[in-house]
Amino acid sequence: MPGVKNSVCPSSRSGASSDCAEFTLNTAWVKGSKEIAGLMLMTMEPEIQQNLENLHANDMLKELKTLFAQQAEQELLQTTRDFHSCKQEEGQSVSSYVLKMKGYIDMLERLEHPVTLGLAVSLILNGLRKEFDGFVQNYNMHSLGKTVNELHAMLKLHEQTLI
Incomplete structure (x- = not known):
């Protein structure tokens, strides 16, 4: 049908098989990223979920590392202090x-x-x-x-x- 694009691939021009493969891979990556983000959110406390629910999995991981790095450092300091004393x-x-x-x-x-x-x-x-x-x-x-x-x-x- 003229004027109707392939629903799986974005175009039918020359070199389209390469574009189609790239589009398919990108779609799979986005779907996988959303699934991982969903799984990550399901394991979190509601307060943390609310702050991270709009992020992609990779960005969510970066935020969590930042959020808990300071807590881990404090825990290390306190445990070391308690252990030595x-x-x-x-x-x-x-x-x-x-x-x-x-x-x-x-x-x-x-x-x-x-x-x-x-x-x-x-x-x-x-x-x-x-x-x-x-x-x-x-x-x-x-x-x-x-x-x-x-x-x-x-x-x-x-x-x-x-x-």
Whole structure:
């Protein structure tokens, strides 16, 4: 029919097969982008959805990174501060204390700032109550080089001798 364009491709002039393939790819890309944006929006809190619903998936991702980068930095700072200042409290079991320290280690790893084994062990030993001074001195003298889990088991055994 004269004057009616192909509904799939924008033109029927020479070189149209190239234009048609490009048009088809672009249409598929736009459809895929809308589907991804929809899926992203479905996983968000309503307040965030409202601010991002008019964006394409790529722009939405950029906005989310900007939005949460500052929060992640603050969380990293606070977790690092808490980890370095954590001390075993009076009456707190050594197991409870070490599990709290492991929580900080795990959180720092999730924030993409893993802690070396040496630093983890040093901070755990440094935060123990005075009753563990003999244990710490013995551990350091013999350079035992244990994992955090092995240290945890050793500390639990030592704590039983203090009772």
